[in-house]
Amino acid sequence: MQTLNDLLTESIIFANREVLSPHYTPQKLIYREREINNIEKAIAPSLKGERGRNLFIYGKTGTGKTSCVRYVINEVKNIPNTKAQISYINCRIYNSRYRVFSKIISDHLPTYAKRGYGAVDLYEKLTSWIEEEGRILVVALDEIDVVKDLDDLVYTLTRINSDIKTGGVTIIGISNKVSFKEELDPRSLSTLYETELVFAPYYATELYEIIKDRVAVGFRKDVITEEVLRFIAASAAKEGGDARFSLKVLSRAGEISEERNKSKITMDEATQAAKVTEEDVVYEVISTLPEHQKLVLYAIAMLAHGGGTYKKLTDGVDTYLFSGEVYNRYKSLSESMHRESKSERWYRKYLADLEMQGLITSFESGKGIRGHTKLIKLMYPSEKTKQVLESDIFGAAKEPPGTETAGR
Ligand SMILES: Nc1ncnc2c1ncn2[C@@H]1O[C@H](COP(=O)(O)OP(=O)(O)O)[C@@H](O)[C@H]1O
Ligand SMILES: [Mg+2]
Incomplete structure (x- = not known):
């Protein structure tokens, strides 16, 4: 799909900028079969109305955690008549227990959500909604480490399981912070880490294949060479095996070539793009x-x-x-x-x-x-x-x- 931007600018570099964006979720996720399979295992019981084991996913930025979880969620959403009810929650936006609960309610009970109820009402409404049909609520909490009152949130979500006779809640926690485990309250820890799944950094060869797929759609023909692609994959491997980094460098390199009125991306633009992107990353890390x-x-x-x-x-x-x-x-x-x-x-x-x-x-x-x-x-x-x-x-x-x- 071409974006308005593509149509307006008729770039000689880009064919489709969107697929190069780090926010784009690709249809196909390579090298993550085992991980996807593990996420499916956590969610599968909910399809039959059984509570699965909670799953905790962690690994460095850009290792595909968010993409894989969203991928499995989309699979499940296409299955008709299941007990599974899924909420994907980006905790950077919904960063407190109240906000998470409001988001869950607005996902599944939109008419109720608009009325502005207090925390207790939300809790009760959600609990009875789960119980009335024996539903299984799967809550995927992405970047869970930024939730301010996380222990309360985890406690309240698990509390639902003991308050009801049918149905239940399964939690999938996701974090970029590898040391997060050490900061958790022991009770939250044992709840969240019923099973864990680590996403390893990508190797340069894997990053190469990941970006190669995008390049085929994102750029015009013959804009980029093998050498440049290998260089970008290697620089992202050095940055901690971060696929997002490789995509950023790729699109930045394209932009630089455009600014320079070139019809190709050479090592020169790629090197410059890697440098600028690295600075951005450092900036981001430092400012948080x-x-x-x-x-x-x-x-x-x-x-x-x-x-x-x-x-x-x-x-x-x-x-x-x-x-x-x-x-x-x-x-x-x-x-x-x-x-x-x-x-x-x-x-x-x-x-x-x-x-x-x-x-x-x-x-x-x-x-x-x-x-x-x-x-x-x-x-x-x-x-x-x-x-x-x-x-x-x-x-x-x-x-x-x-x-x-x-x-x-
Ligand atoms: N296995 C993969 N195959 C294709 N693209 C991938 C893969 N892993 C990551 N990506 C790309 O890298 C970007 C960052 O991945 P993401 O899932 O957001 O990582 P994380 O959540 O671990 O930080 C995604 O937008 C996606 O486009
Ligand atoms: Mg993520």
């Missing part, structure tokens, strides 16, 4: 960090950037910072921003979180380097990281506080 992690990262970027007198270690290629130095800088930064700095215990947790996000790497030095200490390396260019943080933390303020001369 909690405040104190931003401050710790800012301290790291400042130290890595400056040529000052702080202690660092260089092996000719990389520069490593001493953890103690970073902590001191973080403390003075917090002070200058009138924030209370957190203890070293918290600081170590922040470092672990930043490392999880791929923003830094750290390791314990062996003996010899001042006894035993942690060394830290920034994974992205310090200048760029600093800039992103400055506009993010300090907004429009030109002069960030906490530099060498800061102090009141």
Whole structure:
């Protein structure tokens, strides 16, 4: 299908921009048979009016979690006369128990939804609706980690199962956050993780096949070469096996070629597109960090950037910072921003979180380097990281506080 945009611009690069969009759900999902099968197993009992086991799905961004779940949901929606009633919920939008319940109600009881009832009414209405026909409600909670009162939500959903005699609720939780499990209340954890399914990052060869399918439809003939495709697949593999990343690079490369009035995408445009997309990703990751992690990262970027007198270690290629130095800088930064700095215990947790996000790497030095200490390396260019943080933390303020001369 051509979009209005395609028709208006008559691009010499794009044949169909939409299939290159990361929001587009492809008809065919390759390399995910096992995963799709596991999701089907979780949902299958509901078709017969039985409650299936809850399923928890996790894996890095762009590994196909959302697409696979939506794919199975669409399959089920095409089956007539089943007890299964499915709600797909994007928790970035519906990020509280109340909102999730309202969304479920509006999916299945639209006339009731408009009346603006309170939480208890919604709960009762939903419970009796499930029970009256022995329905099985399957709730797919995508990006579940952003729900503010998640323990309450999980509790309330499972509570329905004990409140009713027929029918039930099955939960499919989905998260990009691999460490999420460690943050959960034990009760929610045992509910959500009845079964788990991990989505592994894609290999470069798999990413290549994934984008190849899109290229055939998305671009005009002979716009892109094998070499460029391989390069894009490899750069997305480096970014954590992220299919969304590869699609973004692909369409960005097309746009750059268009701007340059070229009829082909060469390595030049692809390299540029990969660079810009990588910066976008870093920007996104950084801007969603909690405040104190931003401050710790800012301290790291400042130290890595400056040529000052702080202690660092260089092996000719990389520069490593001493953890103690970073902590001191973080403390003075917090002070200058009138924030209370957190203890070293918290600081170590922040470092672990930043490392999880791929923003830094750290390791314990062996003996010899001042006894035993942690060394830290920034994974992205310090200048760029600093800039992103400055506009993010300090907004429009030109002069960030906490530099060498800061102090009141
Ligand atoms: N196996 C696959 N086959 C084809 N396209 C895929 C596949 N996996 C992911 N994609 C594409 O990558 C994009 C990102 O996938 P998504 O399901 O949103 O990942 P996640 O939810 O894990 O972040 C999707 O829009 C889809 O177009
Ligand atoms: Mg997703």
